[in-house]
Every structure is written in structure tokens, then in C-alpha cells.
Amino acid sequence: MPQWIRGIAEFFEVEAAALTRLGLRVVAIWVMAWLIVQVVNLIARRIEAAVDDGNDLVTTSREKRGRTLSQLLRGIGRIVAVALAVLLTINVFMDIGPILAGFGILGLAVSFGAQSLVKDIIAGFFMLLENQFAVGDVIEVAGKSGTVEKMTLRVVALRDLKGTVHIVPNGEIKVVSNMTRGWSRAVIDIGIAYDADLDAALQVVRDEAAKFSEEPEWKSQLDTPLEVPGVESLGDSAIVIRVLARTQPGLQWGVAREFRRRIKMRLDREGLEIPYPQRRVHVTVDQNAGDGDIARAAGAAGGA
Numbered sequence: 285m286p287q288w289i290r291g292i293a294e295f296f297e298v299e300a301a302a303l304t305r306l307g308l309r310v311v312a313i314w315v316m317a318w319l320i321v322q323v324v325n326l327i328a329r330r331i332e333a334a335v336d337d338g339n340d341l342v343t344t345s346r347e348k349r350g351r352t353l354s355q356l357l358r359g360i361g362r363i364v365a366v367a368l369a370v371l372l373t374i375n376v377f378m379d380i381g382p383i384l385a386g387f388g389i390l391g392l393a394v395s396f397g398a399q400s401l402v403k404d405i406i407a408g409f410f411m412l413l414e415n416q417f418a419v420g421d422v423i424e425v426a427g428k429s430g431t432v433e434k435m436t437l438r439v440v441a442l443r444d445l446k447g448t449v450h451i452v453p454n455g456e457i458k459v460v461s462n463m464t465r466g467w468s469r470a471v472i473d474i475g476i477a478y479d480a481d482l483d484a485a486l487q488v489v490r491d492e493a494a495k496f497s498e499e500p501e502w503k504s505q506l507d508t509p510l511e512v513p514g515v516e517s518l519g520d521s522a523i524v525i526r527v528l529a530r531t532q533p534g535l536q537w538g539v540a541r542e543f544r545r546r547i548k549m550r551l552d553r554e555g556l557e558i559p560y561p562q563r564r565v566h567v568t569v570d571q572n573a574g575d576g577d578i579a580r581a582a583g584a585a586g587g588a
Contacts, residue, residue: 309376317369324361328354348418352435355419356412359436401438403455408437411454417462422534424461426452464533467507470540472529474547475522477557482523485556486514489525492550496543505535510543521561 335350412435417423421432423442428450430442440457442450476485490512496502497509507530516526527547529539551558 352418408454468536470536
């Protein structure tokens with residue numbers, strides 16, 4: 285074999301061996317990144333399992349906090365693992381020292397235009413630290429309300445009753461109204477006709493509230509038995525009786541809907557009317573008016 289052919293073959297053998305070593309290093313780096321992600325996911329699942337009390341009906345504050353932390357841990361773990369894998373992969377083929385120095389200078393320049401991003405991250409950090417809300421809570425922030433589906437150091441994702449997802453930057457959150465922290469309350473107002481027996485109506489409402497509070501299905505959702513303070517207001521067409529239901533977090537709406545259904549059926553059985561808005565019109569007729577004028581006035585009043 286000629287010498288020059290032998291030289292070319294040896295060159296390609298050396299290059300192939302070098303490329304193989306580099307390829308194996310790259311594969312090892314990404315396998316390590318995959319393992320890091322799996323470990324982070326395992327830790328996140330352990331956190332969720334540690335706070336799970338086994339009751340799927342009620343989500344406690346501890347469970348919400350655990351889910352929020354596990355979700356955040358998964359997100360940060362993936363970002364860190366991928367970023368390290370990319371940097372180490374580049375370092376296999378070239379020295380990344382100058383590249384990192386360049387990124388440092390570029391980051392300093394970009395930081396002046398990324399003040400809102402820094403603001404969002406700092407605000408998100410303190411919201412997590414202070415445990416203001418968690419995934420699964422129903423909150424109102426920045427004029428939007430809904431269930432917290434996702435929470436990161438930069439944004440909060442809320443899904444409202446219509447299914448719309450609102451993405452709110454953490455830096456825009458000034459006041460947080462949490463409707464599912466610790467315990468919740470439903471305020472149920474029941475209108476009774478003015479000509480009804482008020483004492484009898486109060487007794488019926490209190491009796492139905494007591495029965496409702498003792499039913500096992502609903503008792504487990506209540507924090508305390510239903511309260512009936514009494515007459516809340518004298519409305520335009522009804523006397524309003526107020527019922528207060530203190531419930532487990534997030535269950536106030538279901539409790540209120542069920543009690544409204546039951547009290548409506550109970551009032552119907554008792555013959556107590558829940559009135560609708562009415563208007564009483566007084567017509568003054570001139571003594572000199574004829575029968576035709578009186579009829580027209582009465583017709584106009586009836587049409588009103």
C-alpha cells in the first residue's frame with residue numbers, strides 16, 4: 285500500500301476515534317441531565333405524597349403548599365439540568381470560558397432593560413416564601429379571579445369559571461384576595477314575603493339549617509354548623525333572612541347551591557312565599573274627570 289494512502293487511513297482512524305470519544309462524552313452529559321430530572325421528579329412526588337392526607341374531597345393548605353413546591357421544583361430542575369447539559373456539551377468542543385465572560389457582559393447590558401423581569405422574580409420569590417397562595421387556591425389578583433393552576437417565579441396562571449386562563453406577572457400583583465385559605469364562607473340570603481309569618485319563617489330556616497348541618501354528606505364539608513343570625517334587611521319586596529355557612533376551603537359554593545335548593549323546597553311545603561319584585565302604583569283622579577278618563581288612567585297604570 286502506498287505511503288500516502290496509509291497516511292490518509294491513519295488520519296481518518298484517529299479522527300474517528302476522537303469523534304467517538306467526543307460523542308460518548310456528549311451522550312454521558314445528556315444522560316446525566318436526564319438522571320437529574322428524574323431525581324428531581326422523584327423528590328417532587330415524595331413531597332406530594334408526604335402532604336397527601338388521603339381525602340380527595342378536601343384539599344388542605346398543607347397539600348396545596350406541597351403541590352406548589354413540587355411544581356416549582358420540577359420547573360427549576362428541568363431548566364438547570366438542560367442549561368448545564370448545553371454548557372457542558374459546548375465545552376466538549378471548545379473552551380466556554382470566553383463565552384461565559386461574553387454572556388456576563390451581555391447580561392449586564394440586558395439587565396438594564398429587564399427590570400420588569402427581575403421585579404416579577406423577586407415578587408414571586410416572596411409570595412412563595414410567605415405562602416400567600418398555592419396551586420389549587422381560588423384567588424383574585426390584578427382584577428382577575430380564578431383557580432391557581434400554575435405558579436412560577438415569574439407568573440401565575442389562573443383559570444376562571446368560563447375556562448379562560450389568565451397569565452398574571454408576579455410584579456403586577458399588589459393585593460391578593462384568597463377565597464380558600466384556612467376556611468371559606470358562603471352567605472345565603474333568603475327573601476320572605478312581607479305578609480308571611482316572619483317568626484314561622486325564621487323557625488323553618490333554622491330547622492332546615494340544623495338538619496342540613498347534621499347530614500353526614502354535608503357535615504364533613506362544614507367547618508361549623510350553619511348559622512342563622514336573623515333578619516338581615518327589609519328589601520323593596522321581601523324580608524331578607526341571612527344564613528352563614530362556614531365550610532372547608534373551596535367548598536362554599538357547592539354547600540350554598542345545595543342549601544338554596546333545599547330551603548326552596550321546604551318553604552314551598554310550608555306555604556311560605558319567596559316573593560318576586562313588585563311595584564305598587566297610586567293613581568289620583570280629578571273629581572271632574574269622566575269615566576273615560578278614569579278608564580284610560582287605570583289602563584296606563586296597569587301597563588306600567
